[in-house]
Amino acid sequence: MRISFCQGLLSGAILLNLLILYYVSRAQQQMMEKRKELGRGTRRAALPASGLGGGLGLLVGAGGEPGVAGGEGHNRGSRVTVVLREFENFENYVGDVANSFLRQRPELPFLAVADTPPYPPLVLSEGARLLVLSPSPDQPPQAHRPEFHVQTEFVLLVPDGVELEQPRAIERLIRELEGEGGGPVRLVAAPVLARSAVQCLHLRVNLREWTATYSPAASGSSGSVCTALQGDAVVLIRTEDLFNLSVPLGRPLFSSLFIQTALRGWKVKLLESPCFSASHRPLFSSAHNQWKADTRLKEASGKLMRSFGLKRLLLSDGKEQWYGCSKETPRCFGTVQEDTPDYLYLDRWTPPCCLRALRETTKYVINILESSGVRYWLEGGTLLGAIRHQDVIPWDYDVDLGIYLEDVPNCDHLKNLDSGSLVDANGYVWERAVEGDFYRVQYSEANHLHVDLWPFYPRNGVMTKDTWTEHKQDVEFPEHFLQPLIPMTFAGITAYGPNDHRAFLELKFGEGVIENPQYPNPSKKRLDRSKL
Numbered sequence: 001m002r003i004s005f006c007q008g009l010l011s012g013a014i015l016l017n018l019l020i021l022y023y024v025s026r027a028q029q030q031m032m033e034k035r036k037e038l039g040r041g042t043r044r045a046a047l048p049a050s051g052l053g054g055g056l057g058l059l060v061g062a063g064g065e066p067g068v069a070g071g072e073g074h075n076r077g078s079r080v081t082v083v084l085r086e087f088e089n090f091e092n093y094v095g096d097v098a099n100s101f102l103r104q105r106p107e108l109p110f111l112a113v114a115d116t117p118p119y120p121p122l123v124l125s126e127g128a129r130l131l132v133l134s135p136s137p138d139q140p141p142q143a144h145r146p147e148f149h150v151q152t153e154f155v156l157l158v159p160d161g162v163e164l165e166q167p168r169a170i171e172r173l174i175r176e177l178e179g180e181g182g183g184p185v186r187l188v189a190a191p192v193l194a195r196s197a198v199q200c201l202h203l204r205v206n207l208r209e210w211t212a213t214y215s216p217a218a219s220g221s222s223g224s225v226c227t228a229l230q231g232d233a234v235v236l237i238r239t240e241d242l243f244n245l246s247v248p249l250g251r252p253l254f255s256s257l258f259i260q261t262a263l264r265g266w267k268v269k270l271l272e273s274p275c276f277s278a279s280h281r282p283l284f285s286s287a288h289n290q291w292k293a294d295t296r297l298k299e300a301s302g303k304l305m306r307s308f309g310l311k312r313l314l315l316s317d318g319k320e321q322w323y324g325c326s327k328e329t330p331r332c333f334g335t336v337q338e339d340t341p342d343y344l345y346l347d348r349w350t351p352p353c354c355l356r357a358l359r360e361t362t363k364y365v366i367n368i369l370e371s372s373g374v375r376y377w378l379e380g381g382t383l384l385g386a387i388r389h390q391d392v393i394p395w396d397y398d399v400d401l402g403i404y405l406e407d408v409p410n411c412d413h414l415k416n417l418d419s420g421s422l423v424d425a426n427g428y429v430w431e432r433a434v435e436g437d438f439y440r441v442q443y444s445e446a447n448h449l450h451v452d453l454w455p456f457y458p459r460n461g462v463m464t465k466d467t468w469t470e471h472k473q474d475v476e477f478p479e480h481f482l483q484p485l486i487p488m489t490f491a492g493i494t495a496y497g498p499n500d501h502r503a504f505l506e507l508k509f510g511e512g513v514i515e516n517p518q519y520p521n522p523s524k525k526r527l528d529r530s531k532l
Contacts (some may be wrong), residue, residue, distance in 0.1 A: 027083040079174060080170055081109040081152045085253045087160040088296065089118040091289050093280045096507035098128035100163040105170070113146060113249055135467035147243040155242050157235040157253065161280040162192055169274035173236040185225060186241050186261065189233040192276045198231035200224035200270045200381040201316055203262040209410040210351045222272045222507060234276050235268070237373040251300045259308060312352040324353030327444045328428060333397070339520035341397050349395040358392050359491040362399045364428060365441050365451045366495055372411040375404045377485055378497040380473045380508065381452060387501055387514055395519060398450055414439055437467040473508035
């Protein structure tokens, strides 16, 4: 068989690509082997510039020279790299911090880490380096990844303005961490004096409910063991552990660090001594700079929480912080397809901000219905939530109320909706739903979380409608379930529901529906009841 010129050229190109793929794979494997050596506590040699595609262009030291923290030269033999992650470009003491550590311990690698090149540029002494995390199109990917620039066994995370006065303090932290062996304590911390008092906290992160909860932790005689810190502290962690986190150096640093370590079951031990000093107080020389720093911290916190999928923080002082939707923003999920919202596919439940909006809308609508003389009852999955949880079902995305059709003219918000929608004085949107012959009340024009109102009328003792949806619970039922309506707790208020809720629900959903929770469309996504 003769091979044409084009076929030969194509074969050669394929062979060349295979060779390139082979050498790239070998290079990646060698990098991974070096990381494993670091995890075993062995000292790695510095990565040669030629192995990084021409040098580490965004790791810059004194005089603008490139370098690798913990590499050749005076850093040889050090077990710890000092990392300063939290500082502001417009006013900081990074140079002073570096000088303080290097004056006492000149063999320590010192690495300042920034998202973008600081302006004004940092002035760093010999032995200190700057690592910029934002990628640059003319640099290889490893130039911006901190795990390629830390080659010591441990990392010491320090705040801006801290000073090292006791040269052996770092060894004390190392001994404490090594003394924990392979137990749950994977971080050791020491307080910083003359700053806000550091507090040991318990942190519980529930990704399924998009929530992180902080609570105070008790202090022990030999130091506190907890899952998070609040305040100023120096933290020691094994390099291998730090770079096994998804976001090892996120900002705000402590929020990012402890959310990830808490999810892994790791703990931090806060020692009473040694202490690190801090002479630069306050950090910012003007109220304006303090305001800028506070604003940037708030922005960084919001960005971090959204990237981690956390929408509600319960703080140790009882306050709350929200990072989800509001009345002024769209809801957290898009149009629901086949009764299965997108978050269920992520093994998550309804975001807490969305549940809050549903509760507020439900309370508002029920108050108007009651004041207008419109008889209503909790319907479908909403009644099921009231019986199971006295609240909205944790994975539900709307609320359903049944109403008597003959009472609609009693309510000013409903009686004229045939001619369009109504935005009331409180920003709620009342409209006739486009999907069928029922009413819908949306949280706002921007946020379409809603309560649906289903009008029924009695005919020969049966509650019926003129149009029906494809939902299996949308069926006729005897009127005696509504005679009388009975009060029940729902979403923090007293609402009304059918008098025999079990029979009513089993008529709509089937026998055992109360005791056997399930997602709305099990054919698309089933509830794992073992995780309840």
